[in-house]
Amino acid sequence: NGKRVLVTAGGTREAIDPVRYIGNRSSGKMGYAIAEAAVARGAAVTLVSTAALPSPAGVNVVKVESAEEMRQAVLAAYDAADIVVKAAAVADYRPTIVADKKIKKAAEDSLTIVLQRNPDILQELGSRKKSQFLVGFAAETHDLEAYAKEKIAKKNLDMIVANDVTAAGAGFGTETNIVKFLFPDGSKTELSCLPKRAVADKLFDAVLQRLPGAAK
Numbered sequence: 203n204g205k206r207v208l209v210t211a212g213g214t215r216e217a218i219d220p221v222r223y224i225g226n227r228s229s230g231k232m233g234y235a236i237a238e239a240a241v242a243r244g245a246a247v248t249l250v251s252t253a254a255l256p257s258p259a260g261v262n263v264v265k266v267e268s269a270e271e272m273r274q275a276v277l278a279a280y281d282a283a284d285i286v287v288k289a290a291a292v293a294d295y296r297p298t299i300v301a302d303k304k305i306k307k308a309a310e311d312s313l314t315i316v317l318q319r320n321p322d323i324l325q326e327l328g329s330r331k332k333s334q335f336l337v338g339f340a341a342e343t344h345d346l347e348a349y350a351k352e353k354i355a356k357k358n359l360d361m362i363v364a365n366d367v368t369a370a371g372a373g374f375g376t377e378t379n380i381v382k383f384l385f386p387d388g389s390k391t392e393l394s395c396l397p398k399r400a401v402a403d404k405l406f407d408a409v410l411q412r413l414p415g416a417a418k
């Protein structure tokens with residue numbers, strides 16, 4: 203109650219030309235559930251989203267498409283935030299050149315699109331962290347815990363929500379999720395298969411146990 207919470211949701215879309223993009227299978231449902239859980243607890247919530255889901259009541263929704271647009275919107279809200287939850291699936295790469303006209307079929311059987319690295323928004327937030335409690339997500343298909351632990355260190359996180367997106371009932375597009383919370387001190391909480399909104403409430407229970415000065 204009274205905290206400022208910044209949440210990101212959905213998969214970014216990286217333009218190829220005016221009608222095409224490179225995207226991913228993120229639905230935005232986990233991020234929206236987190237925003238709803240935060241507003242239900244009395245937080246002031248900004249949700250930076252690429253998803254076409256209905257805006258939750260009482261949430262300040264900022265719609266974006268690409269990783270770079272998400273970065274700008276997140277950085278604008280970062281300094282004022284107490285808790286940041288980066289649930290969005292941000293594209294690691296974008297097309298180097300965005301064609302200004304629709305790319306037409308040519309005689310060749312193949313077409314090459316060269317990609318360049320996007321900025322890692324979460325890593326940037328971690329490197330300029332002041333008092334924010336920073337929560338990242340790790341969606342993996344293998345070696346889940348090892349990658350998640352690596353990200354806590356590399357991105358200077360206070361908590362990571364790790365999910366194996368290949369498990370039934372977990373990951374992209376589903377109504378439920380199966381996650382583990384991992385913390386910098388090595389502690390870990392494993393949750394069973396739960397609706398995404400219940401995962402969101404468990405997430406804030408875990409954050410509040412660790413947030414200095416917060417009512418438990």
Ligand code: C5P
Pocket residue numbers: 210269288289290291292293294320321322323324325337338339340341353
């Ligand atoms: O390294 P990986 O992409 O698996 O990390 C996932 C976490 O990092 C998520 O919280 C995601 O929102 C964030 N991320 C980001 N910017 C990127 C890539 C990932 O903020 N370019």
